Amino acid sequence: MKGRALLSPLAVLYRIGLELWNFSWNFRKAVKIDVPVISVGNLTAGGSGKTPLTIYLAERFLERQTKPAVLIRGYRRKGKGDLFLLTDTKVVPPVENTGDEAQLIYRRLSGEVPVGIGRRRERTARFLLEKENPDLFILDDGFQYRKLHQDVKIVIINVGSLKEPVRLLPAGDWREPLSALKRADILIYNFKFEAEEAGVPDGIPLNKPCFKMSYRATGVVAPELKMLGVEYIKGKKAFAFAGIADPRGFLKALEATGMKVVGSMFFPDHHWYSDRDLRKITEGSKKSGAEITITTEKDLIKLGERGSEILALRVEPSIEDEEGFWEILEELLPFEPPETEQREA
Structure with a gap:
C-alpha cells in the first residue's frame, strides 16, 4: 500500500477526470432501450460480488416467469468484437473468447439466460432484444457505464474495503468516491463470510434502501x-x-x-x-x-x-430481508413481473 500511496498525485488527476466525465452527463443522454435495465455495480476494482449477485437476480427472475438477459463487457478476454451466448447456442465458444465471468454466468444459468459480451452494452442489448426478446436486462458491472440508461442501479459495497482509507485509482482500489452513491437506487453491503460487525461509515447516504448480503x-x-x-x-x-x-x-x-x-x-x-x-x-x-x-x-x-x-x-449470495429487497426492486422497475401479479391475486 505504501508503494501505491506514492501514486497519490496521479489519483488527483484521475479524480479530476472522473468529475469532468460525470459532470458531462448533465448534458448528454444515455441510450434508452425498450425494456428495463437493472445495473449491478460497485465503487471498487473487483472483489465486491457483482457476478454472484447477477446470477442470483437472473435465477430469481426466471422463477418469477420473467425472462432476463445479461450484458457484460468481458473484461480481460482474448477475443475481440461483440459475442453472444444465446439460448439456442449449440457450441459454446472457448472461455478465452468470452471471458471467465460471461462463461460462468451462462453455465450457472444452464444456458437459459442469453449473455451479450462487448464494450458497447447498448449495442449488444439491441441485438439481444431482437434475437431473444427478453423482459429485462441485467447489466453486470454497470454503475460506471453511463452510455446505457439504467432503470435501477444496485451498488454492492464490499464491507472489507471500508476498513481501509478510501483512495482512488491508481493510489488505491476505489473507482469512485463514496459520494457517487447518490446515483444509486439500492445499496447492498457484502459481508461475504465476515461477522456482521461493521457499521455504516460516514459518506454513505442513509436515505437509500440498504440490505446485507453474505456468502x-x-x-x-x-x-x-x-x-x-x-x-x-x-x-x-x-x-x-x-x-x-x-x-x-x-x-x-x-x-x-x-x-x-x-x-x-x-x-x-x-x-x-x-x-x-x-x-x-x-x-x-x-x-x-x-x-x-x-x-x-x-x-x-x-x-x-x-x-x-x-x-x-x-x-x-444470501440477502438478509430478501422479501423486502424484492419488494423495493419490483417497485422501482417500470413494469410488474408476472409472478408478482399471481402472488397478489
Whole structure:
C-alpha cells in the first residue's frame, strides 16, 4: 500500500477526470432501450460480488416467469468484437473468447439466460432484444457505464474495503468516491463470510434502501461438472489457489466448510493460467500434503480439461430481508413481473 500511496498525485488527476466525465452527463443522454435495465455495480476494482449477485437476480427472475438477459463487457478476454451466448447456442465458444465471468454466468444459468459480451452494452442489448426478446436486462458491472440508461442501479459495497482509507485509482482500489452513491437506487453491503460487525461509515447516504448480503458455500464442482455436497470436503486437507481480487474471502469460505487449508497460491484477478502455473500449483499441492486441490468456479472454467483433477467451491449470495429487497426492486422497475401479479391475486 505504501508503494501505491506514492501514486497519490496521479489519483488527483484521475479524480479530476472522473468529475469532468460525470459532470458531462448533465448534458448528454444515455441510450434508452425498450425494456428495463437493472445495473449491478460497485465503487471498487473487483472483489465486491457483482457476478454472484447477477446470477442470483437472473435465477430469481426466471422463477418469477420473467425472462432476463445479461450484458457484460468481458473484461480481460482474448477475443475481440461483440459475442453472444444465446439460448439456442449449440457450441459454446472457448472461455478465452468470452471471458471467465460471461462463461460462468451462462453455465450457472444452464444456458437459459442469453449473455451479450462487448464494450458497447447498448449495442449488444439491441441485438439481444431482437434475437431473444427478453423482459429485462441485467447489466453486470454497470454503475460506471453511463452510455446505457439504467432503470435501477444496485451498488454492492464490499464491507472489507471500508476498513481501509478510501483512495482512488491508481493510489488505491476505489473507482469512485463514496459520494457517487447518490446515483444509486439500492445499496447492498457484502459481508461475504465476515461477522456482521461493521457499521455504516460516514459518506454513505442513509436515505437509500440498504440490505446485507453474505456468502454461503452450497456445493463442490467435481470433474465433468458433477456436483457434490459441501460435506464431501469437510475435514479434508486442501491446497487452494485462485486468480481473484479478494483471495482472503476465498480462504474464509473454504475454512467455513470445515476443511483445513494447508497451502495456497494466488494470482492476479482474471489470470489466464499457463502450463507452468499449473505445474507450480501441482507441486505446491503435493509438498503441502493436501488431499485435494480446490479453486473457484470462475478459475476452474478457465482451466478446461487441464483442471480434470481439481475441485471448485460453489458459493451463492444470501440477502438478509430478501422479501423486502424484492419488494423495493419490483417497485422501482417500470413494469410488474408476472409472478408478482399471481402472488397478489
